[in-house]
Amino acid sequence: MTFWVVLTVNSVTFGGLLFLLSAGFSLIFGLMRIPNLTHGSLFMLGAYVGATFLVGLISIKFNFWVAAIVATLVVAAFGALIERLLLRRLPGDQLAQVLVTLGISFMVADFCLMAWGGDPINVTTPDGLGGFMRFGTLTFSLYRLAVIAIAAVVAIGLWMLLDRTRLGAMIRAGVDDPDMARVVGIRVSQLFTIVFALGAGLAAFAGIVGGPILSVYPGLDQDMLPLALVVVILGGTGSLLGSFVGSIIVGFIYNFGQALLPELAYFVLFLPMLLVLIFRPQGLFGRQVP
Amino acid sequence: MNAALVRSLALVAAFVALVTLPYWVTGTYYINVSSQILFYAIFALGLNILVGYAGLVSLGHAGLFGIASYVVGYVLAEGFGHAPAILAALVIGLLSTAVFAALSLRATGIGFIMITLALGQIIWGLAYRWISLTGGDNGINLHGRPAPFGLDLSAPSEFYYATLVIFLVTVVAVTIFVRSPFGAALRGTRDQPRRMNALGYHVWAIRFWACLLSGLLTAISGILFVYYTQFISPQTTALTASAEVLLMVIAGGPATLLGPIVGAALVVIVKNVVSGYIERWNFLLGAIFVAIVILMPEGLVPGTARLWRSGWRALRRRQAVVIAGSTEPKP
Numbered sequence: 001m002t003f004w005v006v007l008t009v010n011s012v013t014f015g016g017l018l019f020l021l022s023a024g025f026s027l028i029f030g031l032m033r034i035p036n037l038t039h040g041s042l043f044m045l046g047a048y049v050g051a052t053f054l055v056g057l058i059s060i061k062f063n064f065w066v067a068a069i070v071a072t073l074v075v076a077a078f079g080a081l082i083e084r085l086l087l088r089r090l091p092g093d094q095l096a097q098v099l100v101t102l103g104i105s106f107m108v109a110d111f112c113l114m115a116w117g118g119d120p121i122n123v124t125t126p127d128g129l130g131g132f133m134r135f136g137t138l139t140f141s142l143y144r145l146a147v148i149a150i151a152a153v154v155a156i157g158l159w160m161l162l163d164r165t166r167l168g169a170m171i172r173a174g175v176d177d178p179d180m181a182r183v184v185g186i187r188v189s190q191l192f193t194i195v196f197a198l199g200a201g202l203a204a205f206a207g208i209v210g211g212p213i214l215s216v217y218p219g220l221d222q223d224m225l226p227l228a229l230v231v232v233i234l235g236g237t238g239s240l241l242g243s244f245v246g247s248i249i250v251g252f253i254y255n256f257g258q259a260l261l262p263e264l265a266y267f268v269l270f271l272p273m274l275l276v277l278i279f280r281p282q283g284l285f286g287r288q289v290p
Numbered sequence: 291m292n293a294a295l296v297r298s299l300a301l302v303a304a305f306v307a308l309v310t311l312p313y314w315v316t317g318t319y320y321i322n323v324s325s326q327i328l329f330y331a332i333f334a335l336g337l338n339i340l341v342g343y344a345g346l347v348s349l350g351h352a353g354l355f356g357i358a359s360y361v362v363g364y365v366l367a368e369g370f371g372h373a374p375a376i377l378a379a380l381v382i383g384l385l386s387t388a389v390f391a392a393l394s395l396r397a398t399g400i401g402f403i404m405i406t407l408a409l410g411q412i413i414w415g416l417a418y419r420w421i422s423l424t425g426g427d428n429g430i431n432l433h434g435r436p437a438p439f440g441l442d443l444s445a446p447s448e449f450y451y452a453t454l455v456i457f458l459v460t461v462v463a464v465t466i467f468v469r470s471p472f473g474a475a476l477r478g479t480r481d482q483p484r485r486m487n488a489l490g491y492h493v494w495a496i497r498f499w500a501c502l503l504s505g506l507l508t509a510i511s512g513i514l515f516v517y518y519t520q521f522i523s524p525q526t527t528a529l530t531a532s533a534e535v536l537l538m539v540i541a542g543g544p545a546t547l548l549g550p551i552v553g554a555a556l557v558v559i560v561k562n563v564v565s566g567y568i569e570r571w572n573f574l575l576g577a578i579f580v581a582i583v584i585l586m587p588e589g590l591v592p593g594t595a596r597l598w599r600s601g602w603r604a605l606r607r608r609q610a611v612v613i614a615g616s617t618e619p620k621p
Contacts, residue, residue, distance in 0.1 A: 033400060034400060035400060035403065035404050035407075037407075086580065086584070089584055090583070090584070093587075094399070094400055095347060095399075095400075095403075096583045096584075096587060098347075098400065098403060099536075099540065099579060099583045100579070100580050100583050100584070102349075102533055102576075102579065103575075103576040103577070103578075103579030103580040103583070104576060104580065105576070106530065106533065106572045106573065106575050106576030106579070107572075107573050107576035107577060107580075108576075109572060110570055110572040110573035110576070111573065113572075114570065114573075222411075222528070222529055226407070226408055226411040229404055229407060229408050229411075230408060233404065233405075233408065262419070263419050263420045263421065263422065264416075264419070264420065265415075265419065266411075266412065266415025266416060266418070266419055267412055267415065267416055269415075270408060270409075270411075270412045273408060274393060277393060277396050277397075277405065278393075278396070281396050281397065281401075
């Protein structure tokens with residue numbers, strides 16, 4: 001019993017992290033029509049930058065949450081730079097844009113290896129959340145519950161942003177019909193930068209928040225990127241609800257798969273993706289792209 | 291002297307240079323690098339059928355490459371001979387390609403990239419985690435190379451010649467394929483899929499067969515690779531490896547015959563030479579990728595050919611002006 005409950009909590013926690021990662025991926029895909037292959041690297045970069053500020057960089061030492069926010073801002077700025085300086089030069093050429101993001105992902109991965117070395121870095125759990133919570137005979141890690149709460153808050157915040165604000169309406173218009181959005185006076189190219197920075201920041205935030213659970217190590221980017229891909233293929237691109245449901249599904253399959261079929265966990269993970277591709281290629285909540 | 295003559299002379303010169311290579315290249319190291327270039331060129335030619343002629347960019351080809359290598363390693367480790375190992379690798383390589391194609395041809399364009407990337411990662415994940423089959427991170431070691439027709443391939447130059455024969459056959463086969471009606475139909479599905487459909491071509495089937503051909507060349511190069519290195523590990527199937535071969539195609543020039551070969555030579559040489567000096571190969575790979583996509587999106591071979599042609603034309607124009615006064619060569 002305990003085993004199953006703990007596994008379920010872990011699955012929801014991991015699903016929450018995946019949501020933070022893939023919401024940005026899905027928005028970028030929906031708006032710019034490119035899979036951002038740097039997304040895993042941005043996740044890893046956020047984790048490394050955050051961990052550096054936690055340990056202390058040139059006598060600057062932050063508390064966990066400040067470090068998380070600083071890492072988010074740094075990586076968001078980096079994302080905006082990538083969009084402005086590189087992707088902007090290749091308008092309309094999606095293939096070239098994908099290849100550029102792939103090239104950058106290798107550069108970031110190698111840069112991280114150069115800067116932080118090959119040993120995994122353990123990120124300490126923030127103060128006050130290191131303990132456990134008891135329900136009868138069951139114990140839960142406080143931090144994992146906190147991650148679920150954070151993911152829920154971010155999900156609600158993103159939903160409010162997209163559904164209730166003017167910027168959100170503009171992004172939705174850009175996702176649905178970029179040409180028509182331009183015609184009515186929305187500067188879609190400016191939205192590209194905003195959404196790219198937002199997605200990069202969310203990925204970095206997920207990286208540092210996931211740090212105490214996953215730790216930070218070289219290759220983390222290539223572990224996370226396929227998961228984001230699976231989530232988005234499952235849920236459908238450009239749909240927040242799709243990323244949410246997709247993340248929870250993948251979180252469950254990943255954790256249960258690793259516990260029950262460790263050798264085939266990776267394979268089992270991709271099964272729902274294949275099923276969706278065969279029976280509903282636009283994803284569970286995606287709309288058919290004309 | 292016209293352009294066609296220059297072309298055939300260059301081809302003959304390249305052929306002679308390749309055949310006599312072990313005599314004028316000293317040192318086994320360089321012969322081995324040449325063998326690497328040749329089997330990576332086969333791999334790049336295979337990927338180019340999809341990327342260049344079908345317009346379908348695959349980021350999972352290292353997975354197919356790795357499957358062929360793993361099958362050879364596994365069958366040999368089970369105690370079978372080289373012939374069954376190679377045969378099994380070809381058959382399983384083609385079958386996996388068929389599954390790969392059936393799934394990824396649900397989409398084209400960006401969707402195709404994402405699905406092939408995900409499929410490639412599945413294969414990497416299986417190679418890494420399914421330890422009882424693949425040995426996990428330790429990989430599989432091979433012992434010895436085959437000796438067809440009494441020719442022992444353990445020596446570098448013998449292995450080079452065997453690779454060269456397969457390479458030349460591949461080049462001829464790909465040339466015939468590209469010039470065949472089927473090759474033309476494939477280019478048609480790349481440029482105008484809807485029109486091709488309206489003309490009565492089965493676009494999906496054409497793409498499927500192109501995938502299979504690409505998979506066959508990939509499997510062949512995977513077999514050569516595993517016999518060359520005598521070792522196979524999950525690293526061979528990683529995304530980096532898929533990106534490397536894609537870089538060969540894109541850097542050399544997609545949809546050309548020479549492009550992938552030049553690209554393979556470039557990447558293998560840079561990788562071998564550079565890794566002798568610095569360990570930041572991945573950083574350089576990424577930087578080359580970004581630079582080529584932004585600065586020379588058509589690839590090195592078409593780019594150079596354009597410069598060469600415009601130089602040639604300028605020369606002819608000058609002669610024409612001297613001889614006939616006003617005849618302008620057609621652009």
